Amino acid sequence: MQSALRPADAVRRELWRLSAKTRLGRACLADRSLRLAVLAGAHIAVAFALASVIPLWVLLVGPLVLGVPHVASDVRYLLVRPPVAVGRAPVVFVLTALVGMMGFRVAYALGGPYLPEAEVALGGLAIAGGAVLTAGPRVVRGALVVAVVALTALGVAHAGDAALVVGHLHNLVAFGLWVVLAARAGRLAHVIPVIALYALASALILAGALDGPMLAGYATPAAGLDADGLVWSLAPGLEPVPALRLVTLFAFAQSIHYVVWLRLVPQGLAEREAPPTLQRSARDLRRDFGRVGLVALVLVSVAVPLGALATSATDVRRLYLLMVLFHGWLELALIGCMLVRWRAGAGGGVAARAR
Numbered sequence: 001m002q003s004a005l006r007p008a009d010a011v012r013r014e015l016w017r018l019s020a021k022t023r024l025g026r027a028c029l030a031d032r033s034l035r036l037a038v039l040a041g042a043h044i045a046v047a048f049a050l051a052s053v054i055p056l057w058v059l060l061v062g063p064l065v066l067g068v069p070h071v072a073s074d075v076r077y078l079l080v081r082p083p084v085a086v087g088r089a090p091v092v093f094v095l096t097a098l099v100g101m102m103g104f105r106v107a108y109a110l111g112g113p114y115l116p117e118a119e120v121a122l123g124g125l126a127i128a129g130g131a132v133l134t135a136g137p138r139v140v141r142g143a144l145v146v147a148v149v150a151l152t153a154l155g156v157a158h159a160g161d162a163a164l165v166v167g168h169l170h171n172l173v174a175f176g177l178w179v180v181l182a183a184r185a186g187r188l189a190h191v192i193p194v195i196a197l198y199a200l201a202s203a204l205i206l207a208g209a210l211d212g213p214m215l216a217g218y219a220t221p222a223a224g225l226d227a228d229g230l231v232w233s234l235a236p237g238l239e240p241v242p243a244l245r246l247v248t249l250f251a252f253a254q255s256i257h258y259v260v261w262l263r264l265v266p267q268g269l270a271e272r273e274a275p276p277t278l279q280r281s282a283r284d285l286r287r288d289f290g291r292v293g294l295v296a297l298v299l300v301s302v303a304v305p306l307g308a309l310a311t312s313a314t315d316v317r318r319l320y321l322l323m324v325l326f327h328g329w330l331e332l333a334l335i336g337c338m339l340v341r342w343r344a345g346a347g348g349g350v351a352a353r354a355r
Contacts (some may be wrong), residue, residue, distance in 0.1 A: 004279040012317035016275065031336040032155045032189035033275050036264055040178075040194045040256075048201040052210040056222035057258035059230060060317060063200050066258045068301045072289075073261040074327050078334045080288045083181060083269055094333045098326040108198040116159035123329040124152025130333045136340035144336060160236075167234070170328030171253035171284075174260040177335055181268055183344035184342070198256065205249045211241065214226050214248055224246050224314040338342065 019025030028035035051058050077083070079091065101122040108114045128148040131141050151347060155162030175198070182191040204210065218227040234250050235243035270276055276284075286294045308316040 005282060008327055009277045009279055012275075012278065021115065029275070032267070033182065033190045034184070035275065036268055037190040040191075040259070041265055043259045044194070044197050044201055044256060047252050047259070048205075051255065052253035053213045053217050054222075055214065055217050055248045055251045056225050056227070058161075058255060059176075059247075060225045060313060062223045062255060062258060062311065064305045064318050066262065066302055067250050068075040068297070069323065070258045070261045071264065071313060071324050071327050072297050072301075074331060075275075076288055077261070077269065077284075078264055078330060081340065082202075082267075082334070083177075083266070084200050084338045084341045085128070086134050086334065090130040090313065090337045092335070094126045094130045094337075097122045097129065098211070098329055100332075101126075101329065102326050105322060107192055110321055116163055117156045119325075120155040120159050120162045120166075121152060124155065125149055126329055126333040128152070128339045131340055134337040135344050140340055140343045141283050144340065148336075154207055164234070164236070166328055168250060168253070170331055171257040173252065173328075173331040173335060174257055174265060178260050178264050178268060181265075182341075202249055205252060206245050208245060211245075214244065215241070218244055223308075224312060225317070317320075 016025075016029065020029055022354070026040055047058075078177055101119050104115050104118050104122075131144045131148070134141065155165075178194065179188075179191055188324075205214075223229075227247070230247045231238075231240070231243045235246040238246065266281075269274065272280075282294075282353045285297070289297060304316060304320060
């Protein structure tokens with residue numbers, strides 16, 4: 001596999017050589033924090049443009065091409081090599097609750113009843129139980145558990161709305177994790193402009209600044225994916241134009257979510273300051289997942305888009321979303337556990353690794 005990546009690495013080296021002729025390029029090579037901030041800003045600009053002009057294609061192609069790799073990165077940086085180890089007990093508890101959640105959803109896919117209340121209850125149980133079992137200040141754990149229990153009770157009473165909120169909220173989780181890591185490493189100054197750019201792009205979408213191209217982008221379905229189905233799942237009950245704005249915001253936020261898990265978090269937590277080569281990234285993946293795990297990851301990552309091309313892209317996208325239902329709750333639960341550990345002072349090694 002590494003030999004197959006050599007040509008791509010050669011192109012990458014040439015691009016870095018050219019960029020090093022500029023002041024900004026040299027600064028990015030020398031300062032990982034600045035490099036990641038510039039990378040994040042560039043991705044935000046591109047994601048904003050694409051989501052505003054071809055939102056249906058963004059929502060179709062993104063999960064099919066980047067969905068599996070980003071879930072693998074979830075697992076890698078939340079379970080295999082988390083920035084802060086939270087202990088075995090909370091991890092086992094969280095995973096057990098989420099396996100139960102997946103059981104309800106698989107049963108539904110096979111013709112059983114849809115039980116959103118049970119899904120929300122298990123999700124809240126994963127977050128609260130993980131926090132209780134994580135070693136940390138009692139005040140922090142107690143406050144988190146009380147808040148989660150209250151929100152879960154509200155969510156069970158309004159399960160459809162709760163699932164919708166979690167779907168939108170989880171797009172911000174990884175971005176927030178990256179910001180926290182940067183702050184703990186003393187590099188928040190580089191991230192603040194990125195936060196401002198993210199907020200500005202979101203505000204422009206919701207304010208309707210680009211309604212013209214956005215509405216045109218929803219006029220024609222993308223390989224069977226249409227606006228009506230997305231509004232039903234992501235913005236039910238809203239008037240047509242505000243609903244499409246919210247769907248567009250989801251497309252934008254989901255794109256940045258992928259970028260954070262696939263580039264910003266991995267590079268921010270890498271042991272070396274220098275930009276990683278593709279060959280080194282492949283070696284690190286093999287170290288974390290093993291040879292068999294890496295081969296399986298590559299095969300599944302390729303099979304999903306190929307399956308979409310060979311059959312129905314919308315059906316494959318729907319199946320993917322079904323199988324990864326757990327990962328939004330996994331992010332919320334384990335990052336909640338990490339926050340408890342950080343408050344306990346267990347994150348001292350993170351800042352050093354994130355520099």
